[in-house]
Amino acid sequence: MGVEVSVEGLTKSFGSQNIWRDVTLTLPEGEVSALLGPSGTGKSVFLKALIGLLHPEQGSVIVDGTDITKCSSKELYEIRKLFGVLFQDGALFGSMSLFDNTAFPLREHTKKSESDIRSIVMEKLDLVGLSDAGDKLPGEISGGMRKRAGLARALVLDPQIILCDEPDSGLDPVRTAYISQLLIDINAEIDATILIVTHNINIARTIPDNIGMLFRKELVMFGPREVLLTSEEPAVKQFLSGDRFGPIGMSEEKDDATAAQEKELEDAGIGGGGTKDDFSEIIPQVQPNPGMPERKASARHRERVEEMLHELPENAQQAIRESQSQEDEIRRANAEGMDRQNNKGGNGNGNNGGGNGNNGGVNTEKQYAGSNDNTEQFPAYRAGGNPAGNS
């Protein structure tokens, strides 16, 4: 099972530049969380602080009972084995092939034989659709492929905590849908605690159990995704809709003159762009591919949310109820679809190849419109690490 990560009163500065202060949140064990925030608000810095690559001045980060801000380097080395990290740029070694990059953590941290390493590496490369690219150097492939190779490497040690810094950057919408589905499938399979740093609103709307947002050096909120998506907080609403008008500016603080000018434009009926989507209309959370186990964290998350429900704003409560019933409907429809497929003599391998980017299977009425592009598929994550279709 995944490990809870508990952050309390964390503050980080570089010299006189404070990045964020007093950040407190808990990544619940096995749940998927997302961290949003305008560029430069310190999301990547936060992620690095979680694995002890950067050292906060104040506060604690408790992982598996150890405060990694204060532990010895030997303890930190052990704790890091629990993590799989996908860095923003993939952080691959430029002189090593994708195969060797992916094999690196296994050679560094385990005593596995080369033949075991080979089968694990090939399985993970296959998982991210790169089984034919193992010989390539990072400089010879696209940014999106580097990203996927970074994810393969992050998964080789079967981590209990997976941190992904912008898993979608450099990926087209179809591959973003596949990689999102892959993260949900991995979560269903190994119950790892996952934190995704992203600007991608579709990911934020459909993947995590919890969302937080950093803004003006603080954690504006962190909690069940419906709370942020229905928030009336101006910075949150502006961020979700991508509107130029609002508290978020090109630089972190919008100056008064710019704000006044925008107000005049708004009063004159001129808008600041953005999607104008209604984010309070909740899209059901992506479910594991049919044939995958249920996410154990779903039940735990639901139990936790139930306990705090009465403390949440009315519209968030309503959104939570709605999304719970939609998700139940999807699960039921998926189970019925699998039954029908099995009765027809289908192989039940959980990969229907529909590539719909949402629940990976049966279409339900209120499903988020994904893609039907079938040109490339990441195989569904499978128990025992055996990619679907190869079993």
Ligand SMILES: Nc1ncnc2c1ncn2[C@@H]1O[C@H](COP(=O)(O)OP(=O)(O)OP(=O)(O)O)[C@@H](O)[C@H]1O
């Ligand atoms: N090692 C470092 N030394 C000094 N300053 C740093 C260091 N790492 C990050 N920063 C600064 O911290 C701030 C936050 O950077 P960070 O990359 O965490 O932002 P972010 O929210 O992830 O941005 P983006 O969404 O654009 O990726 C930036 O001003 C950056 O210059």
